[in-house]
Amino acid sequence: MKINDVxxxxxxxxxxxxxxxxxxxxxxxxxxxxxxxxxxxxVLASAAVLLYLTYDAEKIKKGLPLDFKVVAAIGVxxxxxxxxxxxxxxxxxxxxxxxxxxxxxxxxxxLATVMIFELGVxxxxxxxxxxxxxxxxxxxxx
Amino acid sequence: xxxxxxxxxxxxxxxxxxLLHKRFKTIHIGWFVLIIPTILFVMLLRFxxxxxxxxxxxxxxxxxxSYNISFTTYLDGLSLLFALxxxxxxxxxxxxxxxxxxxxxxxxxxxxxxxxxxTAMLGVVFSDHLLVLYFFWEFTSVSSFLLIAFWHHxxxxxxxxxxxxxxxxxxxxxxxxxxxxxxxxxxxxSIREIISIMPTExxxxxxxxxxxxxxxxxxxKSAQFPFHIWLPDAMEAPTPVSAxxxxxxxxxxxxxxxxxxxxxxxxxMNWFWIVSIVxxxxxxxxxxxxxxxxxxxxxxxxxxxxxxxxxxxxxGIGSIVxxxxxxxxxxxxxxxxxxxxxxxxxxxxxxxxxxxxxxxIDHEVGSRDIRRLGGLMRVMPIxxxxxxxxxxxxxxxxxxxxxxxKEMFFEATLAIRHLDLHYAASLFVVVAWVASVLTFVxxxxxxxxxFFGTRDLxxxxxxxxxxxKGMLIAPSILAILVVLIxxxxxxxxxxxxxxxxxxxxxxxGSIQEMTPTISAWHGFNTALIMTIGVIILGSxxxxxxxxxxxxxxVLPEKMTFNYLYDLIVEEIQIVGKFVTDLYMTGSLxxxxxxxxxxxxxxxxxxxxxxxxxxIDFSQNAPVEWYEIILMIVMALAAVFIIFAKLRLTAxxxxxxxxxxxxxxxxxxxxxxxxxxxxxxxxVTTVLFLLCFSYLPEWKVEKSAKITKxxxxxxxxxxxxxxxxxxxxxxxxxxxxxxxxxxxxxYELVGGANIVxxxxxxxxxxxxxxxxxxxxxxxxxxxxxxxxxxxxxxxxHENK
Numbered sequence: 001m002k003i004n005d006v007x008x009x010x011x012x013x014x015x016x017x018x019x020x021x022x023x024x025x026x027x028x029x030x031x032x033x034x035x036x037x038x039x040x041x042x043v044l045a046s047a048a049v050l051l052y053l054t055y056d057a058e059k060i061k062k063g064l065p066l067d068f069k070v071v072a073a074i075g076v077x078x079x080x081x082x083x084x085x086x087x088x089x090x091x092x093x094x095x096x097x098x099x100x101x102x103x104x105x106x107x108x109x110x111l112a113t114v115m116i117f118e119l120g121v122x123x124x125x126x127x128x129x130x131x132x133x134x135x136x137x138x139x140x141x142x
Numbered sequence: 143x144x145x146x147x148x149x150x151x152x153x154x155x156x157x158x159x160x161l162l163h164k165r166f167k168t169i170h171i172g173w174f175v176l177i178i179p180t181i182l183f184v185m186l187l188r189f190x191x192x193x194x195x196x197x198x199x200x201x202x203x204x205x206x207x208s209y210n211i212s213f214t215t216y217l218d219g220l221s222l223l224f225a226l227x228x229x230x231x232x233x234x235x236x237x238x239x240x241x242x243x244x245x246x247x248x249x250x251x252x253x254x255x256x257x258x259x260x261t262a263m264l265g266v267v268f269s270d271h272l273l274v275l276y277f278f279w280e281f282t283s284v285s286s287f288l289l290i291a292f293w294h295h296x297x298x299x300x301x302x303x304x305x306x307x308x309x310x311x312x313x314x315x316x317x318x319x320x321x322x323x324x325x326x327x328x329x330x331x332s333i334r335e336i337i338s339i340m341p342t343e344x345x346x347x348x349x350x351x352x353x354x355x356x357x358x359x360x361x362x363k364s365a366q367f368p369f370h371i372w373l374p375d376a377m378e379a380p381t382p383v384s385a386x387x388x389x390x391x392x393x394x395x396x397x398x399x400x401x402x403x404x405x406x407x408x409x410x411m412n413w414f415w416i417v418s419i420v421x422x423x424x425x426x427x428x429x430x431x432x433x434x435x436x437x438x439x440x441x442x443x444x445x446x447x448x449x450x451x452x453x454x455x456x457x458g459i460g461s462i463v464x465x466x467x468x469x470x471x472x473x474x475x476x477x478x479x480x481x482x483x484x485x486x487x488x489x490x491x492x493x494x495x496x497x498x499x500x501x502x503i504d505h506e507v508g509s510r511d512i513r514r515l516g517g518l519m520r521v522m523p524i525x526x527x528x529x530x531x532x533x534x535x536x537x538x539x540x541x542x543x544x545x546x547x548k549e550m551f552f553e554a555t556l557a558i559r560h561l562d563l564h565y566a567a568s569l570f571v572v573v574a575w576v577a578s579v580l581t582f583v584x585x586x587x588x589x590x591x592x593f594f595g596t597r598d599l600x601x602x603x604x605x606x607x608x609x610x611k612g613m614l615i616a617p618s619i620l621a622i623l624v625v626l627i628x629x630x631x632x633x634x635x636x637x638x639x640x641x642x643x644x645x646x647x648x649x650x651g652s653i654q655e656m657t658p659t660i661s662a663w664h665g666f667n668t669a670l671i672m673t674i675g676v677i678i679l680g681s682x683x684x685x686x687x688x689x690x691x692x693x694x695x696v697l698p699e700k701m702t703f704n705y706l707y708d709l710i711v712e713e714i715q716i717v718g719k720f721v722t723d724l725y726m727t728g729s730l731x732x733x734x735x736x737x738x739x740x741x742x743x744x745x746x747x748x749x750x751x752x753x754x755x756x757i758d759f760s761q762n763a764p765v766e767w768y769e770i771i772l773m774i775v776m777a778l779a780a781v782f783i784i785f786a787k788l789r790l791t792a793x794x795x796x797x798x799x800x801x802x803x804x805x806x807x808x809x810x811x812x813x814x815x816x817x818x819x820x821x822x823x824x825v826t827t828v829l830f831l832l833c834f835s836y837l838p839e840w841k842v843e844k845s846a847k848i849t850k851x852x853x854x855x856x857x858x859x860x861x862x863x864x865x866x867x868x869x870x871x872x873x874x875x876x877x878x879x880x881x882x883x884x885x886x887x888y889e890l891v892g893g894a895n896i897v898x899x900x901x902x903x904x905x906x907x908x909x910x911x912x913x914x915x916x917x918x919x920x921x922x923x924x925x926x927x928x929x930x931x932x933x934x935x936x937x938h939e940n941k
Contacts (some may be wrong), residue, residue, distance in 0.1 A: 026817075030898045031894070031895060032894040034813040034895065035814070035817075036814065037901075037902070038818065039814070039817050042818065042821040042825060045825060046821055049825065069921065069924065072921075075913065075917075076917045079913045083907075083910050093907075096906070114898075114902045117909075118898075120913065121909060125916070127917075127920065128917060131920045131923070131924050132829070132919075132920055133825075136832045136833060
């Protein structure tokens with residue numbers, strides 16, 4: 001049975017970008033307002049899930065050639081490195097530091113190592129969620 | 143500093159070498175690896191003059207200062223000798239392996255493991271801190287495991303690897319317990335400090351247990367009776383590995399440990415008894431069993447066991463000085479210690495050469511079976527020469543280094559007569575002599591059965607010829623050393639062995655006093671007569687061996703330690719499976735019951751025991767009407783789930799509960815949590831839908847009334863507990879509150895969002911580990927699903 005899902009496809013094309021924007025917003029907003037690495041990762045994952053639900057897996061693999069296991073592993077590595085790295089600079093384990101940097105157009109912003117840590121968390125969440133969902137959905141085929 | 147560098151260099155190389163393997167496909171990567179031990183060996187050679195004049199080098203690096211663990215390296219005579227063996231034999235073995243292993247093998251793994259082993263071994267001999275020593279000690283077991291199982295498609299390899307791992311690691315754990323006892327007694331982890339403190343603690347009640355536990359570690363590693371059974375099985379490793387780990391270096395770690403701890407424990411006479419008696423039994427048992435082996439490598443394995451026993455018993459005899467006190471009369475016993483170290487060096491040279499010749503025979507002929515081999519002397523003259531030099535040295539015949547150390551061994555056992563030990567003293571001499579006769583016999587079998595006789599029984603499918611030149615370099619160097627040490631023993635004695643005496647017998651005499659002059663001819667004395675007796679009786683026994691070989695069948699299969707080991711391993715698996723099957727039923731409901739019961743008992747039990755249930759509504763904020771409605775909706779959804787007829791209904795109702803929680807988060811002004819809850823709900827719903835096709839049909843539960851009742855009690859109990867604790871927490875004051883930190887989040891970490899400040903900073907350690915858990919869970923799901931379909935294909939491995 002072929003489902004006529006023109007509406008879904010059209011809507012998803014637009015919606016995915018909105019979701020991705022929200023994910024990025026949530027990621028950067030996390031330090032001061034609601035958001036953060038974990039939620040951002042989940043939102044990213046839900047965008048990817050939506051894509052997989054709408055289009056066939058082959059097409060998405062071509063457009064998004066990512067091995068989500070590797071994504072998760074990179075995430076964990078990032079989180080662990082930000083934790084261990086301060087030790088080499090004579091700081092306590094997991095110590096987070098930050099500097100203020102003036103950016104053009106958007107003014108002075110704070111850059112913190114917490115961001116790298118949060119990025120690690122986000123990547124792990126995306127990677128693991130997608131790994132689980134994809135392997136369960138593909139599991140029966142091979 | 144430079145010693146630390148030497149530990150780290152092989153480790154770095156172990157990471158780089160596998161990468162090189164991809165770049166240089168045409169070159170055997172062994173050539174790159176060869177550079178590492180050679181450089182280290184040259185670096186160590188430069189230390190010889192300094193060390194032999196009595197100097198030592200230490201360097202400290204704080205590792206975990208809060209637990210007082212510092213990475214202190216210590217370079218003295220003993221560690222220098224071992225490091226020279228590790229890097230020197232290491233270089234030769236790598237050179238040999240280049241010709242032994244073809245490029246088709248997974249060489250990157252092989253050399254990676256080999257370099258890891260080198261790091262571990264150098265770490266063992268250089269470490270001064272007990273726990274660091276233990277760390278490297280276990281690391282040698284692990285890398286040895288990997289190397290033995292290098293050809294892991296063979297069942298025997300995996301079995302041998304497992305056996306060596308189980309035995310040496312259990313010994314290692316015993317040793318750790320011993321170390322902790324020593325640290326408890328002396329309040330120090332530094333070996334050098336312990337040596338100076340221990341004499342005041344001889345009557346401590348932990349003294350004997352500590353000694354026994356540490357000796358267990360040394361005996362398992364050095365394959366002493368009855369733990370020797372792992373060594374013959376470890377011969378499944380590629381021959382370069384056997385030559386390196388299981389004859390020259392790793393099995394000598396136990397000897398190193400005994401030598402290192404002699405100044406700590408030898409004041410007690412029991413040390414002398416245990417070490418020398420175990421050594422003598424091993425010496426005899428190894429040489430006795432070597433004669434019945436049909437595999438050349440197994441023969442060498444038992445001979446290694448026996449030779450290790452010899453070194454061990456010499457160290458034991460030498461330790462008697464600590465009981466008697468050092469003087470001109472007792473100096474003869476320090477010579478036993480000297481002979482131990484001397485024989486250790488000799489054994490590394492001749493046994494390394496012998497293993498390499500066996501590898502050559504295996505490589506060229508395709509068989510190591512003594513019953514089939516024969517007549518190789520004409521086709522492989524160089525190999526024959528090396529093998530004969532090695533064997534004659536091992537048998538203790540003149541003109542080779544083994545003769546010198548074996549004479550010293552006889553002298554040492556004879557010296558025991560001067561002690562007041564009655565029968566025991568003559569027992570030492572008798573066992574030593576009998577074992578030497580048996581050693582002569584198996585050496586004769588090794589040479590004669592392989593190189594003399596006919597070639598009729600050999601595999602016919604290949605033309606046998608001498609090994610390639612490259613393969614002969616390493617064993618030739620060792621064979622030349624065997625002769626050189628015989629000619630110039632005092633050169634080695636003065637520069638390399640003398641300084642080790644200061645490590646085994648610190649604060650006794652100077653190097654010059656304790657280094658004996660080794661001479662090949664020292665008159666027509668008892669030791670020489672014993673050697674002549676060995677040759678005569680050995681030759682007779684070899685000639686008549688068919689008549690007495692029935693003696694090997696006397697001990698029934700069920701009485702051997704191998705049988706005992708198999709029995710234990712098998713029983714552990716059976717009992718383990720039985721216990722696991724009791725609770726791992728595969729039913730999710732059972733697992734949930736365990737979890738809830740556990741929470742109920744531990745958490746609830748804690749609150750009951752500390753009598754801290756305190757429910758007080760007076761301080762609570764007023765409950766609004768919409769909150770009550772929301773609560774009723776959620777409660778109803780929860781109740782309906784139980785009676786749902788369709789799985790889809792259950793999933794939707796579960797979603798209702800989840801969204802209700804999200805709304806509560808909004809109402810109580812926790813937008814972060816609400817957001818997360820909403821996204822989690824949507825993702826889990828997708829997951830649920832995906833799982834539908836795998837799940838069994840949704841059926842009405844048909845369990846007995848009593849089971850249902852118990853389940854209900856557990857469920858209600860868990861629910862009530864959570865409610866009660868939620869109320870109690872508001873009033874709870876046992877622990878210091880930490881919310882003060884969170885309130886000052888902006889000042890402390892510069893983040894206005896408290897939730898994120900907690901996740902990313904205050905409790906970042908939790909988050910970090912949670913991320914790891916998440917990854918592990920994800921990979922677990924992936925592997926479980928993928929491996930299910932691959933299961934049939936994997937069965938070929940167990941042939």
